[in-house]
Amino acid sequence: MGLQQNSFLKMEQLIKEYPPLRGFLENMNLPLDKITLLPEEYFRSLDSFVLEETGLGRVELQDLFQSYLQHLQMIKEDQGSIGSLTLWGGQDKAGKPEEVHLHIQRGEIVCLVGPTGSGKSRLLEDIEWLAQQDTVTRRKVTIDGNVPREELRFSSGRKLVAQLSQNMNFVMDVTVYEFLKMHAESRLMKNIEELVDIVVEQANLLTGESFGKDVPVTSLSGGQSRALMIADTAALSVAPVVLIDEIENAGINRSKALELLVSRDKIVFIATHDPILALMGHKRLVMKNGGMIKVLERSEKELEALEKLQMIDRKINEARQLLREGAKLESLF
Numbered sequence: 574m575g576l577q578q579n580s581f582l583k584m585e586q587l588i589k590e591y592p593p594l595r596g597f598l599e600n601m602n603l604p605l606d607k608i609t610l611l612p613e614e615y616f617r618s619l620d621s622f623v624l625e626e627t628g629l630g631r632v633e634l635q636d637l638f639q640s641y642l643q644h645l646q647m648i649k650e651d652q653g654s655i656g657s658l659t660l661w662g663g664q665d666k667a668g669k670p671e672e673v674h675l676h677i678q679r680g681e682i683v684c685l686v687g688p689t690g691s692g693k694s695r696l697l698e699d700i701e702w703l704a705q706q707d708t709v710t711r712r713k714v715t716i717d718g719n720v721p722r723e724e725l726r727f728s729s730g731r732k733l734v735a736q737l738s739q740n741m742n743f744v745m746d747v748t749v750y751e752f753l754k755m756h757a758e759s760r761l762m763k764n765i766e767e768l769v770d771i772v773v774e775q776a777n778l779l780t781g782e783s784f785g786k787d788v789p790v791t792s793l794s795g796g797q798s799r800a801l802m803i804a805d806t807a808a809l810s811v812a813p814v815v816l817i818d819e820i821e822n823a824g825i826n827r828s829k830a831l832e833l834l835v836s837r838d839k840i841v842f843i844a845t846h847d848p849i850l851a852l853m854g855h856k857r858l859v860m861k862n863g864g865m866i867k868v869l870e871r872s873e874k875e876l877e878a879l880e881k882l883q884m885i886d887r888k889i890n891e892a893r894q895l896l897r898e899g900a901k902l903e904s905l906f
């Protein structure tokens with residue numbers, strides 16, 4: 574439901590659609606017997622005694638209600654209304670039209686491959702921005718076949734897309750627990766204590782060096798903070814689309830990280846030069862000179878190749894671990 578239509582909905586219809594609104598009225602000691610009115614009429618009908626109890630003016634109170642409603646709408650929208658995303662071709666660096674378009678379903682991973690400078694990061698930006706032929710590439714994004722609404726593009730939240738950036742610079746000096754609790758609360762989640770434990774546990778599955786929830790986020794290593802952000806995105810983010818620009822050197826278990834994200838039914842885009850990550854994608858978008866060249870579907874044969882590469886990767890990790898411990902590598906094979 575679009576934001577515009579709501580002015581025609583009565584309070585009781587809004588409450589039916591967004592049950593937390595009832596809690597809002599109750600918390601504010603606002604009457605529940607007048608909910609057959611439209612919001613405007615409802616707030617106009619409140620007498621001064623009721624208003625005084627809330628400590629707010631009529632207009633302020635209605636504004637607060639409206640922004641809470643908008644927040645609930647955004648969350649609802651983000652939680653699962655996306656089935657697919659399509660990226661329509663624009664032009665490459667030379668201005669040559671792209672013949673290719675990319676269609677991706679919920680729960681799928683797309684890997685972007687191509688030489689350095691071929692436009693992988695640029696393409697991720699187009700998606701983050703939900704481009705409408707208004708970026709240098711002239712590409713266009715549609716969601717479930719439609720042009721996304723303006724609010725989704727320009728609202729400060731832009732919660733449709735979560736970007737896992739390469740460098741995590743924690744600016745606040747809070748503990749892992751406080752950090753996750755803030756995220757969970759701002760997303761109106763319940764069972765916060767349990768959620769925090771799950772996220773920390775999952776993050777620790779991704780990184781070799783585990784950490785507890787009472788350490789300050791600023792003390793985490795690069796790999797640990799990366800793992801925390803991935804687990805946080807998988808469990809606490811309502812954004813259905815996740816963008817990742819290269820996680821190969823982050824010192825985390827890449828396969829597990831991707832599995833975690835995809836198991837939450839998200840659409841994942843990942844730009845990579847890493848063959849294992851590239852083969853983990855259901856689809857592979859090949860980039861050249863700033864343009865989309867072709868979309869490859871992963872084949873059965875490639876899945877077999879992936880298994881072999883993962884075995885080699887495990888060996889390399891084992892060797893790395895032995896080296897760290899100061900052991901000899903004679904028993905590796």
Ligand SMILES: Nc1ncnc2c1ncn2[C@@H]1O[C@H](COP(=O)(O)OP(=O)(O)OP(=O)(O)O)[C@@H](O)[C@H]1O
Binds near residue numbers: 664695696862
């Ligand atoms: N279609 C395009 N039209 C114009 N400029 C483009 C286009 N695609 C990419 N560019 C520009 O080309 C430059 C290199 O692109 P980008 O950084 O996306 O490459 P990359 O594939 O991510 O490289 P790397 O593998 O090194 O990270 C950027 O400045 C980007 O804005």
Ligand SMILES: [Mg+2]
Binds near residue numbers: 844
């Ligand atoms: Mg790049």
